Amino acid sequence: MKITKICCIGAGYVGGPTMAVIAQKCPDIKVTVVDLNEKRIAAWNDANVENIPVYEPGLADVVASARGRNLFFSTEVDKAIDEAQLIFISVNTPTKTYGSGKGMAADLKYIELCARQIARVSKDDKIVVEKSTLPVRTAEAVKSILDNTGNGVQFQILSNPEFLAEGTAVQDLLAPDRVLIGGDNTPEGQKAIQALADVYGQWVPKERILTTNVWSSELSKLTANAFLAQRVSSINALSELCEKTGADVNEVAKAIGMDSRIGPKFLKASVGFGGSCFQKDILNMVYIAKSFGLNEVADYWEQVIIMNDHQKRRFARNIVQTLYNTVADKKIAFLGWAFKKDTNDTRESAAIYVADDLINEQANIAIYDPKVSSQQVLSDLDYLDSRTHEANEKRAVSYDDPYKACHNAHAVAILTEWDEFTQLDWQRIYDNMQKPAFVFDGRNLLDGKRMAEIGFKYQSIGSGPRC
Numbered sequence: 001m002k003i004t005k006i007c008c009i010g011a012g013y014v015g016g017p018t019m020a021v022i023a024q025k026c027p028d029i030k031v032t033v034v035d036l037n038e039k040r041i042a043a044w045n046d047a048n049v050e051n052i053p054v055y056e057p058g059l060a061d062v063v064a065s066a067r068g069r070n071l072f073f074s075t076e077v078d079k080a081i082d083e084a085q086l087i088f089i090s091v092n093t094p095t096k097t098y099g100s101g102k103g104m105a106a107d108l109k110y111i112e113l114c115a116r117q118i119a120r121v122s123k124d125d126k127i128v129v130e131k132s133t134l135p136v137r138t139a140e141a142v143k144s145i146l147d148n149t150g151n152g153v154q155f156q157i158l159s160n161p162e163f164l165a166e167g168t169a170v171q172d173l174l175a176p177d178r179v180l181i182g183g184d185n186t187p188e189g190q191k192a193i194q195a196l197a198d199v200y201g202q203w204v205p206k207e208r209i210l211t212t213n214v215w216s217s218e219l220s221k222l223t224a225n226a227f228l229a230q231r232v233s234s235i236n237a238l239s240e241l242c243e244k245t246g247a248d249v250n251e252v253a254k255a256i257g258m259d260s261r262i263g264p265k266f267l268k269a270s271v272g273f274g275g276s277c278f279q280k281d282i283l284n285m286v287y288i289a290k291s292f293g294l295n296e297v298a299d300y301w302e303q304v305i306i307m308n309d310h311q312k313r314r315f316a317r318n319i320v321q322t323l324y325n326t327v328a329d330k331k332i333a334f335l336g337w338a339f340k341k342d343t344n345d346t347r348e349s350a351a352i353y354v355a356d357d358l359i360n361e362q363a364n365i366a367i368y369d370p371k372v373s374s375q376q377v378l379s380d381l382d383y384l385d386s387r388t389h390e391a392n393e394k395r396a397v398s399y400d401d402p403y404k405a406c407h408n409a410h411a412v413a414i415l416t417e418w419d420e421f422t423q424l425d426w427q428r429i430y431d432n433m434q435k436p437a438f439v440f441d442g443r444n445l446l447d448g449k450r451m452a453e454i455g456f457k458y459q460s461i462g463s464g465p466r467c
């Protein structure tokens, strides 16, 4: 079966970039990305392509190359489903905030709504692809909904999890380490797998397209994120030991990373990992393990989250302790709010939790992030529900100039590793700060020796005993 029409439900950080790359690479396929969120769709259609709602290096160019040709963004969900032979479900699957599994299980209500909508609208056979990250065996539920519509349409369900990382999404999509497709071992299942593999095959080498059964595919996605997050928590756990012993975590990471069995990637100590995926997916795995009575398995993985929460909290606590045990009414400048560089995404960013802890101590936070708006910062803080919106507004103020954010500050904290922070005129920042001028580098971004020469009291993560 040759695919000529694709629909993707969900125009977010995954649906948008993924479909833009498919459309660019497959000019013969009409790709329609639909979403209920009218504002988001309007932004994807903005005449100025720089205003698309997801910031990713290179994405605007990819969108510009295909939009209006074979890439369309629309709120007409029914129409796009009806037309398509292959439908990606790429909606959000957040952690449940209510009922059983609250705070752990994945909330599948948006997935179920999509399945019901596809079932209702479809008049001919379709391939339905789970692009969202889902608990293992979700495809069973999706299939059960689709197979009980009574209108005789045949559905094949595939799992095709996405491994892109934000900030490098375009690069990751253009040259993926692998594309994973899980499907049924029946002739129809294999035909559906082949149809999707042929889409990717237009730019991904064959040997990088891996096919498995549906359950292996679903579980591989959770496992990949759990392993990656575990590496960050492992190096962060060591960073605290380094601070007590005089070892330097950067040196330790380099030394162990040169062992080809360990490898050098994902060993950067930090203020803690953020992003919409790691915590959510591990909690989801913990929940699944618990539901099978596998308590040791659940505890093992939960420790990755416990360590990460500790890392964020101890970063904030160290700021308070170093500033003579009080930050009340002191100005603390935050450089960065996004959960990593090169994205405007702030979901689960460590910055939110560090700010919340410091505001509890009555600090005034002055934020500069090149891609995050003041509304987003306030909405992130409001979401925690620690205090009123007005109180957050008073304590967390955003600036569009890093020098203004740092002016008169008692301390600067680096929360995101944006490249531009290395290029700042740090002498100028120092001259305009309160003295002693502290820098807490939560990303080990700056040259500590140079910072000390300027006169800063500089602390990074995992190097040298704390003063």
Ligand code: NAD
Residues within 6 Å of the ligand: 009, 010, 011, 012, 013, 014, 015, 034, 035, 036, 037, 040, 077, 090, 091, 092, 093, 110, 113, 114, 131, 132, 133, 134, 162, 163, 164, 165, 166, 276, 277
């Ligand atoms: P997102 O919140 O940015 O986007 C999801 C979109 O789906 C939203 O715009 C929402 O309005 C829309 N939506 C929800 N229900 C809908 C419905 N019934 N009909 C139409 N639109 C609907 O989420 P995201 O970051 O793109 O993540 C999507 C999925 O991909 C999640 O399961 C996530 O775990 C997974 N994932 C995310 C990343 C990442 O880096 N963000 C990477 C890999 C996998």
Ligand code: UDX
Residues within 6 Å of the ligand: 162, 163, 164, 165, 166, 167, 225, 228, 232, 265, 266, 267, 268, 269, 270, 271, 272, 273, 274, 275, 276, 277, 278, 339, 340
């Ligand atoms: C992650 C996975 O990498 C990706 O494959 C999956 O599809 C979605 O989840 P993402 O969350 O976008 O991607 O970014 P990632 O680069 O994994 O970083 C996650 C967090 O870990 C960030 O806050 C980052 O700053 C932090 N991190 C990463 C570290 O603190 N140290 C590291 O060495 C690596």
